[in-house]
Amino acid sequence: MLLSFDPDDVRAAERPLLAAGVPLMDRAAFALAVHAGHVLRAVRGRVGGAHVVLLVGAGNNGGDALHAGARLARRGARVTALLAAPQVHAGGLAALTAAHGRTLRVGADGPDGDAPAGDGRAADASGGGRGGAVADLLASADVVLDGLLGIGARGGGVRGAGGELVDALARVRAAGGGPVVVAVDVPSGIGVADGTAAGAVVRADLTVTFGAAKPGLLLPPAAEAAGAVETVDIGLTLPARPAVARLETGDAADLWPVPGGSAQKYSRGVLGVVAGSGAYPGAAVLSVSGALGAGVGMVRYVGGAGPQVLAAHPEVVVGEGRVQAWVLGSGVAPDDETQRDRVRAALAHAVDHGEPAVADAGALDLLPERVPAHVVLTPHAGELATLLRARGDDVARADVEAAPLAHARRAHDLTGATVLLKGAVTVVVGPHGAVYAQGDAPAWLATAGAGDVLGGVLGAVLAGRSADAVADPTLPAALAALAALVHGRAAHAANPGGPVAASAVAAAVPGVVRALVGA
Numbered sequence: 001m002l003l004s005f006d007p008d009d010v011r012a013a014e015r016p017l018l019a020a021g022v023p024l025m026d027r028a029a030f031a032l033a034v035h036a037g038h039v040l041r042a043v044r045g046r047v048g049g050a051h052v053v054l055l056v057g058a059g060n061n062g063g064d065a066l067h068a069g070a071r072l073a074r075r076g077a078r079v080t081a082l083l084a085a086p087q088v089h090a091g092g093l094a095a096l097t098a099a100h101g102r103t104l105r106v107g108a109d110g111p112d113g114d115a116p117a118g119d120g121r122a123a124d125a126s127g128g129g130r131g132g133a134v135a136d137l138l139a140s141a142d143v144v145l146d147g148l149l150g151i152g153a154r155g156g157g158v159r160g161a162g163g164e165l166v167d168a169l170a171r172v173r174a175a176g177g178g179p180v181v182v183a184v185d186v187p188s189g190i191g192v193a194d195g196t197a198a199g200a201v202v203r204a205d206l207t208v209t210f211g212a213a214k215p216g217l218l219l220p221p222a223a224e225a226a227g228a229v230e231t232v233d234i235g236l237t238l239p240a241r242p243a244v245a246r247l248e249t250g251d252a253a254d255l256w257p258v259p260g261g262s263a264q265k266y267s268r269g270v271l272g273v274v275a276g277s278g279a280y281p282g283a284a285v286l287s288v289s290g291a292l293g294a295g296v297g298m299v300r301y302v303g304g305a306g307p308q309v310l311a312a313h314p315e316v317v318v319g320e321g322r323v324q325a326w327v328l329g330s331g332v333a334p335d336d337e338t339q340r341d342r343v344r345a346a347l348a349h350a351v352d353h354g355e356p357a358v359a360d361a362g363a364l365d366l367l368p369e370r371v372p373a374h375v376v377l378t379p380h381a382g383e384l385a386t387l388l389r390a391r392g393d394d395v396a397r398a399d400v401e402a403a404p405l406a407h408a409r410r411a412h413d414l415t416g417a418t419v420l421l422k423g424a425v426t427v428v429v430g431p432h433g434a435v436y437a438q439g440d441a442p443a444w445l446a447t448a449g450a451g452d453v454l455g456g457v458l459g460a461v462l463a464g465r466s467a468d469a470v471a472d473p474t475l476p477a478a479l480a481a482l483a484a485l486v487h488g489r490a491a492h493a494a495n496p497g498g499p500v501a502a503s504a505v506a507a508a509v510p511g512v513v514r515a516l517v518g519a
């Protein structure tokens, strides 16, 4: 499991070590230089002679970059630091200067080469015009180390001279080619704790993060700015509970309902699916496909798409009966009162009788005021905005997309449900601070019907662990994250690197489950 921690927790973990004189910045800078060295060898074959540009802000994040730059300069790299603040980390600046790195001050007046600490060579870089000199430097760099802002970031985006550097770097990259960008601790400008990415935000290829990942490296939309994430152990002892977690391959076996030797179809879980209709049978077929692919004991289908469901899946039982979990609402039209009544009844049953339920699409506006955490909502951003508006919040789809965690949390707080917010990175919020961010799916998965398959997979897992999911209110969030992981992996497996149809994703689920939990 990849765990991330809020800046306050990281600072609290650093404090006793700093008080004891542990050289945390040395550890961080050493690891950063090692990773930058790997990148330089990959793009240029060697560190010696490579061109490294440092973006340096006012705080310790800039200090990390300067110290790492000094290490690279001692290994023969040509290092130029662009100083975006009047005062930068003094020890780092001295180290870089001693290692013969160049410094160049940038700001409202552009580069003027007046960096402190006796940098006699700063003036070379300012030739050719102010902004032009910076752009030329960035364009000619093999690697840029982004040390503008770390966990001390406040507000959205990088302000001031640093923000101008972020924009200049974006222009260089948009023009094609450009350097490999390595973010120091976090990409500068992201919301470190909430994953927002407004204003000037560095787009990194790699983030080298210290002590533990930060939530913004996992959460959308900021996660996209982080690139690959390398976590460096600098010796911090962090709290037991992370801010945001991400399930990985090794986590699936513990969570998945793998049948024991004495299993039979009822003990493995029966899933009730109230989805689709005669007019729109596809959602029903896809939900059932996902559930069967995930290995549910049995599916009972209730609704007007019985013939189509049976044609695709003769193992399904059509009609009502006892179930251990539900999938509700996929493909249920707003004017289909018969099916909506069935969804209402199933929701009430799930709440009253302790049966986990997935409430998707057409079930979201039928939700009682409050539900237990074993009811899992699976909206996309637009549906979540609608749900929140129905509860009095003035919120649009774009607001949800800009701050998915905050809005998923709000929906959880208002309804009591576990909330799985679908997206390129899927965010899950449950009670007691359970938060997951799963970025497993290829962009190709954004396709009609994919959500129906996800609902089926999640329903199967909830049916298989029905009693556990009711007894432990944080478990539905973990199982929802697990379903997102399997669903995303199935999309990759169905057609690596290419387009996928939802039915192909469902067909790939059994193989993914076998790979994750098979002996």
Ligand SMILES: NC(=O)C1=CN([C@@H]2O[C@H](COP(=O)(O)OP(=O)(O)OC[C@H]3O[C@@H](n4cnc5c(N)ncnc54)[C@H](OP(=O)(O)O)[C@@H]3O)[C@@H](O)[C@H]2O)[C@@H](O)CC1
Pocket (backbone or CB within 6 Å): 014, 018, 024, 025, 026, 028, 029, 057, 058, 059, 060, 061, 062, 064, 148, 149, 150, 151, 152, 153, 154, 155, 156, 157, 158, 159, 160, 162, 184, 185, 186, 210
């Ligand atoms: N502690 C340790 O031992 C270790 C720490 N480590 C490293 O330290 C980093 C944290 O360092 P840090 O606390 O100095 O904060 P940092 O992020 O560098 O910047 C703060 C400065 O930025 C400014 N500023 C804020 N927001 C802004 C904005 N939007 N736009 C523009 N400016 C903004 C802010 O100004 P202020 O808001 O105070 O006016 C202040 O001047 C951490 O991420 C890791 O890399 C590692 O070495 C491991 C050991």
Ligand SMILES: [K+]
Pocket (backbone or CB within 6 Å): 061, 146, 147, 148, 149, 150, 183, 184, 185, 186, 187, 188
């Ligand atoms: K940074």
